[in-house]
Amino acid sequence: MKTPGGMLLTGIELDRASPMPLYRQLYLQVRKQILSGRLAGGTRLPSTRTLCKELGLSRITLLNAFDQLTAEGFLxxxxxxxxxxxxEWEGRAANTGIERQPPRLSSLSQAVHSLRSEHFSGVSYSAWDPDCPTSFLPSHPAYDAFPMAAWKRLMNRHLRKPGKEQLGYGELKGLRRLxxxxxxxxxxxxGIECTPEQVVITSGAQQAFNLLGMLLLNPGDAVWMxxxxxxxxxxxxxxxxxxxVPLRIDEQGLDVQQGLRECPEARLAFSTPSRQHPLGTTMSYARRQELIDWAGxxxxxxVEDDCDSEFRYVGRTLPALYALDGGQRVIYVGTFSKVLYPSLRLGYVILPEALVEPFCAIRAVMDRSPSTLHQATTADFMQDGHFLGHIRRMRSLYQARQARLFEALQRELGGFLCVAxxxxxxxxxxxxxxxxxDDALARDLAGQRVYTYALRDYCMHHYLxxxxxxxxxxxxExxxxxxxxxxxxxxxxLGWKL
Ligand SMILES: Cc1ncc(COP(=O)(O)O)c(C=O)c1O
Incomplete structure (x- = not known):
């Protein structure tokens, strides 16, 4: 906009406490406004006297800035x-439209972006409102029952003596004690037998999945999911x-025969054998053996994702797939997200020996090791005996919470929902x-501040x-x-008859 009578330089903010001279601050900000199109070519500036008054500057400071802007062709x-x-700066405002165009992204970034919006079209984790009493989102452990006093005590022990172990870069594989x-x-x-050399600490299981993909897979490789x-x-x-290659889940778990029929040459199978996610099936012994035989x-x-095997309420927990295969073709991924809390961002991979160094090489490029302070606190928590006690307490708490909620849902919604x-x-x-x-219902319910995930979001084929x-x-409770x-x-x- 051109104002014949002069235009005040709105948006100029000078920091008088800054070590940068005021003329330099003014020069940089006026230049930025011209480059961004906010001050258009041909705009008349107010008189130096008015500007000095407006900005609280001496004439010499203002002239210093303007002389430089003039020398460089801005004024x-x-x-x-x-x-x-x-x-010549005329039209700069129109050009800024070009700058606002979406940035040119790599194919990987575009793929991630569109896959995320395709898969997470329903209720988002971040939509969850902690003050809302009607959240049934599945990824949250009991924050209210976390033993914060013990955790704080252990963490404070490290904070009191800050040194390399607490504040420096950690070991690439993760803290040895952990x-x-x-x-x-x-x-x-x-039932897993391994050495600390085979364990690598990651920022949660999700980082492990990404690193394993980079380690083992090429574009076009088939993956059983x-x-x-x-x-x-x-x-x-x-x-x-x-x-x-999407494989169905039946009462024994992943349908390995379907995989053998449709794509025996797959490079990798991703599985949650101890509690199929999200259906909850435990993979039978026979299926485990079939899967291991195929891999051999x-x-x-x-890739065995064992994110919450600690919380089993009925039946026996079978040994991990890794234990059955003796660490030949199975890579075990564990996480502290469910047994402790998700924002800790600590997980671990147990690798066959031959994969350890290549995995660490990729890890070193993507990241360093996670927070050493949190690793040390988690190691103490485990070694001082808090960990097993916490798991035991949480298992019975969750069992009781499930029983109560199950009863209440049966009573209130039994005619509509069949809860297992x-x-x-x-x-x-x-x-x-x-x-x-279910997708539309989960979204509508979120609009009523009742948060759930639709099963459909987890499905590639809709057979359930x-x-x-x-x-x-x-x-x-x-x-x-x-x-x-x-x-x-x-x-x-929402108009449903219950
Ligand atoms: C099946 C499954 N595996 C692993 C994880 C854990 O991921 P992370 O350790 O990155 O928090 C989750 C989290 O919800 C999950 O649902």
Whole structure:
């Protein structure tokens, strides 16, 4: 906009406490306004006297800035007519439209972007409102029951003596003490025999999936994926240009025979054998053996995602797939996101020996090791005996929370939802009437502040009835009834007859 009578330099902010001289600050800000098109070519500036008054500057400071802007062609002085923005900057405002065009991105980035918006079209994790009493989102453990006092005490021990171990770059594989604690834990809990050299600490399981994809897969390689299955892992492999082979889940788990029929040459199989995510099935012993046999024969890899095997309420926890195969073709991925808390961002990979160094080489390029302070605190938590006690307490808490919520949902919604209690994990599935669009329902419910995920989001092929994932771990027992009532009220408000 050109104002004949002069134009005040709005938006100029001078920091008098800054070590940068005021004339330099003024010069940089006026130049930025011209370059961005905010001050258009041909614009007449106010008189130096007015500007000095407006900006609280001495005349010499202002002239210093303007002299430099004039020397560089940003401003022109017309005798008797004042100071103008150089005409060649005319049209700069229109050009800024070009600058606002979306940036040119790599194919990988474009793939990730579109895959994420395609897969996460429903209710987003970030839409969850912690103050809302009707959240059934499945990824939340019981934050209210986390032993923060013990955690703080352990962390403070390290904070009191800041040094290299707490504040420096950590070991590339992760803190040795933590790796040793993991070795003891997985032997005891999962029957896995490994050495600390085979364990690499990652920023959660998700980073492990990405690094494993980069380590083992080329564009076009086929990957067996559980259908329905873990969405974030699927995206990680798809973004690398891999071809996904969706395999159905039956009562024994992943249908290995389907994989053998459709794509025996797959390079990798991704599986959640201890609690199929999201359906909750435990993979049978026979299926485990079939899967391991396939990997051995075809020199394929199996990524075993074991994110919450600690929380089993019914039946025996079978040893990990890794234990069965003796660490030949199985790569085990564990996480502290469910047993401790997700923002900790600590997970671990247990690798066959031959993969350790190549994995670490990729890791070194992508990242360093996660926060050493958190690794040290987690190692203490495990070695001082808090970890197993916490898991035991959480297992019985979640079992009780599930029972209460199950009862309440049956009572309030039994005519509409067919809820099956989960044998393991942190969510149940509420099966919906045939023909119901679970995706649309989850979105509508979120509009009523009732948060669930649709089963459809996890599916590549739609062969299952519609359903909702109903997290129970974060719902205190005394609130279960109220939450189920609110859930029912929201459904009625949406026009559903219960
Ligand atoms: C099936 C599955 N695996 C792994 C994870 C853990 O991921 P991370 O360790 O990156 O938090 C999740 C998180 O929700 C999950 O659902």
């Amino acid at each position: 022109v002085s017309r005798t008797g007519a004042g100071t103008y923005v150089g005409d 790796r040793e604690a993991i070795v003891d834990y997985v032997l005891d809990a999962r 559980e259908d329905p299955g873990h969405i974030a892992a699927r995206i990680a492999f798809q973004a690398l240009g891999c071809r996904l 024969r075809s020199q394929g890899w199996i 209690p989960a044998e393991a994990g942190l969510h149940m599935i509420g099966w919906l009437p045939e023909g119901c669009d 009835p519609p359903g909702l994932l109903l997290g129970f771990a974060a719902t205190p 005394e609130l279960a009834g109220l939450r189920a009532e609110e859930f029912a009220r929201a459904l009625r408000a």
